[in-house]
């Protein structure tokens with residue numbers, strides 16, 4: 433109930449971390465040598481301050497970049513990135529939801545006239561088509577689904593709610609073929625040449641998402657360590673884009689940080705031990721001499 437975000441919200445509360453909502457990271461730079469921390473991070477408020485106004489500086493030893501770098505708008509200072517960040521080859525997925533009093537046109541699907549179109553139609557490429565072409569092959573869509581019946585608030589009449597997933601933006605021409613009626617250039621409204629006609633599309637909403645990557649054959653993967661103490665979880669998105677795999681990346685990066693911290697502590701302890709041994713040894717050697 434109420435969405436997946438609650439899982440992560442509770443995790444943050446349980447961790448005791450300081451949460452800064454509505455604050456965008458604007459830049460990451462190496463901290464000056466007087467600061468004990470490794471990185472200087474600049475944030476901008478996405479609310480109160482005017483565009484581009486810098487809000488705050490903060491200093492960190494470890495930074496985990498947990499968003500696709502190519503869209504983050506983060507400026508990175510010289511010498512921060514020791515490994516390059518690959519662009520994630522996202523597929524641009526157009527999702528178009530719309531309502532119509534018309535059923536899907538059987539002719540569009542090469543079905544016999546007046547036959548019922550299945551409530552979910554998925555496409556594959558034809559034998560003569562190759563992946564990587566723009567669009568989704570001859571079909572022009574990945575899927576068309578009929579979600580449910582809804583009531584048009586203007587007419588009080590029942591209508592179908594449809595959803596189309598496609599690689600290209602859906603056009604009025606495409607919808608005209610799909611519904612078998614003339615859809616005006618404005619999508620909604622009556623066609624100019626049939627002003628008395630019921631609206632073929634009464635409501636439409638389209639949005640382009642970057643939901644998953646293009647699955648290229650590959651032998652190398654994004655290094656999650658971008659620099660000393662700088663980690664990147666979203667490299668996983670180039671391979672597979674899911675909440676679970678990104679959560680696993682978070683766990684792996686947490687482990688890398690823990691290893692780094694404990695290794696540093698062990699180094700410090702070893703250093704302290706060897707300094708002590710050196711001093712002890714010196715004392716052992718010097719004491720008899722002092723007695724002489």
Ligand SMILES: Cc1cc2nc3c(=O)[nH]c(=O)nc-3n(C[C@H](O)[C@H](O)[C@H](O)COP(=O)(O)OP(=O)(O)OC[C@H]3O[C@@H](n4cnc5c(N)ncnc54)[C@H](O)[C@@H]3O)c2cc1C
Pocket residue numbers: 455456457458498499500503504505506641642643644665666673674675676678
């Ligand atoms: C349409 C769609 C459908 C999907 N369906 C599924 C599904 O069914 N199942 C599934 O498992 N996965 C699905 N995914 C993929 C899934 O959403 C992602 O893999 C997942 O959200 C990645 O989690 P994340 O925490 O790494 O990054 P995100 O969830 O992308 O979080 C990154 C956060 O960083 C913030 N941010 C960006 N720049 C800055 C900045 N400069 N400063 C501060 N904050 C910044 C962003 O606002 C965002 O809140 C879908 C994705 C899309 C787009």
